[in-house]
Amino acid sequence: MKIAIVGCGSRHQMFRDSVIQDYADKHDIVALCDTNAHRLNQAAEAASKPGTNGVATYLAQDFDRLITEQKPDTVVVATPDFLHADYIVRAFEAGCDVICEKPLTIDLTRLKMIVDAQARTGRKVKVTFNYRYSPARTQIRELIASGTIGTVTAVDFRWHLDRVHGADYFRRWHRQKENSGGLLVHKSTHHFDLLNWWLSTVPTEVFASGRRVFYRPEMAVELGLEGRGSRCADCPVADKCDFRLDLAADQNLKSLYLDAEGDDGYFRDRCVFDAEIGIEDTMQAHIRYASGVTANYTLTAYSPWEGLEIKFQGTKGDITHRHVEVHGVFGGERAHADEDAISTELHLAGQLPRMLEVPKAKGHHGGADPVMLGYIFDPENMEPDRYNRASDHVGGSWSILTGIAANASIETGSVVHIEQMLRARGIVLPR
Numbered sequence: 526m527k528i529a530i531v532g533c534g535s536r537h538q539m540f541r542d543s544v545i546q547d548y549a550d551k552h553d554i555v556a557l558c559d560t561n562a563h564r565l566n567q568a569a570e571a572a573s574k575p576g577t578n579g580v581a582t583y584l585a586q587d588f589d590r591l592i593t594e595q596k597p598d599t600v601v602v603a604t605p606d607f608l609h610a611d612y613i614v615r616a617f618e619a620g621c622d623v624i625c626e627k628p629l630t631i632d633l634t635r636l637k638m639i640v641d642a643q644a645r646t647g648r649k650v651k652v653t654f655n656y657r658y659s660p661a662r663t664q665i666r667e668l669i670a671s672g673t674i675g676t677v678t679a680v681d682f683r684w685h686l687d688r689v690h691g692a693d694y695f696r697r698w699h700r701q702k703e704n705s706g707g708l709l710v711h712k713s714t715h716h717f718d719l720l721n722w723w724l725s726t727v728p729t730e731v732f733a734s735g736r737r738v739f740y741r742p743e744m745a746v747e748l749g750l751e752g753r754g755s756r757c758a759d760c761p762v763a764d765k766c767d768f769r770l771d772l773a774a775d776q777n778l779k780s781l782y783l784d785a786e787g788d789d790g791y792f793r794d795r796c797v798f799d800a801e802i803g804i805e806d807t808m809q810a811h812i813r814y815a816s817g818v819t820a821n822y823t824l825t826a827y828s829p830w831e832g833l834e835i836k837f838q839g840t841k842g843d844i845t846h847r848h849v850e851v852h853g854v855f856g857g858e859r860a861h862a863d864e865d866a867i868s869t870e871l872h873l874a875g876q877l878p879r880m881l882e883v884p885k886a887k888g889h890h891g892g893a894d895p896v897m898l899g900y901i902f903d904p905e906n907m908e909p910d911r912y913n914r915a916s917d918h919v920g921g922s923w924s925i926l927t928g929i930a931a932n933a934s935i936e937t938g939s940v941v942h943i944e945q946m947l948r949a950r951g952i953v954l955p956r
């Protein structure tokens with residue numbers, strides 16, 4: 526496969542390095558594209574095979590020339606979220622398939638562009654829902670699909686982002702809804718996708734509320750950070766701020782962002798307490814599904830710990846799953862365990878609860894990333910995927926519709942009916 530990567534920031538490294546290190550005999554990275562010449566050149570250096578002339582680089586305005594000259598089969602889209610749709614549609618129209626980072630896109634206008642272009646061209650997009658591939662999550666899918674707890678009737682799902690990982694969404698492009706759709710789309714796309722996939726259904730109605738409570742100027746004052754700057758690099762009170770991100774102190778962050786600022790003024794370390802931030806940090810949603818199951822969902826971005834807690838109530842018993850996660854994110858102080866801790870408890874009616882043995886795997890996101898990359902880049906050598914973990918534009922769409930509906934519900938204060946919302950926009954999606 527001839528691969529072009531668009532968006533050469535942090536996340537593209539996973540795809541780039543995976544192809545170079547593990548699948549070089551099968552695939553070639555033929556081109557890289559970005560608006561930022563510094564990041565582009567750095568990515569090209571890392572992607573070039575020894576003894577070759579390197580990988581062709583194109584600034585974003587030359588994307589169409591990239592397609593004509595390099596003729597990629599597949600375009601990997603790893604730009605900020607609001608740009609995914611445009612690149613997906615252009616790649617489809619040029620006859621390419623796409624591997625797209627989550628979320629597929631951030632709003633209904635862009636979703637319609639993607640769905641229409643897919644129908645017109647017949648091309649395919651894989652949305653990389655790495656969370657589906659972690660063995661602990663697959664085990665839950667298996668338990669539910671096999672009817673172990675009977676019919677699932679109700680779910681309580683809480684996701685906690687801690688003050689290291691959670692804060693990171695308030696520093697850069699994610700902090701505005703027009704770029705990321707807010708955390709209910711940008712982050713929750715993973716969680717709502719898991720619910721759709723675990724429960725084998727799609728959302729129908731959403732009622733939500735959301736506020737920004739913590740990452741506010743008032744909180745900075747409460748924390749004794751009067752006189753703070755607009756970014757950490759020149760902040761007069763950085764030394765006493767637990768949320769400081771010191772770009773210069775980390776070689777990867779420095780070369781990826783600090784050294785690249787001159788090209789586009791993209792500051793990776795904006796103050797997390799800025800007044801201008803437009804996304805929520807405290808969100809709750811009540812969701813009804815086509816199968817009849819209902820779910821309560823909470824997402825907070827300033828928790829003392831990172832991870833998830835979920836309870837599935839079924840007609841024969843319940844499953845309680847808890848995962849304390851440790852992500853490799855930068856900046857801030859993390860005051861809890863350095864190791865992931867996962868537990869899954871099965872409690873069948875009339876029996877004592879028992880802890881299940883949870884399968885583990887090595888690698889990012891609970892061992893999910895390497896398995897997902899295997900299915901993307903080397904499917905012939907993987908076991909047939911009996912868990913149906915690959916996701917296309919349909920799964921990608923349903924995963925963002927809960928969040929898009931939740932955003933609309935927050936705005937209007939009303940229940941949002943997803944089918945009506947889609948019909949009003951002329952979007953047709955299989956369930």
Ligand SMILES: NC(=O)c1ccc[n+]([C@@H]2O[C@H](COP(=O)([O-])OP(=O)(O)OC[C@H]3O[C@@H](n4cnc5c(N)ncnc54)[C@H](O)[C@@H]3O)[C@@H](O)[C@H]2O)c1
Nearest residue numbers: 532533534535536559560561564585603604605606626627
């Ligand atoms: N699945 C996961 O666990 C996971 C984790 C991190 C990020 N992501 C996703 O990956 C994507 C990228 O995130 P990131 O953290 O790497 O962001 P980033 O800001 O580090 O990188 C984005 C890159 O896109 C470039 N860019 C901006 N405008 C562009 C344009 N018009 N054309 C081409 N390139 C452009 C930027 O210069 C930058 O190099 C996002 O969609 C994000 O949601 C997914």
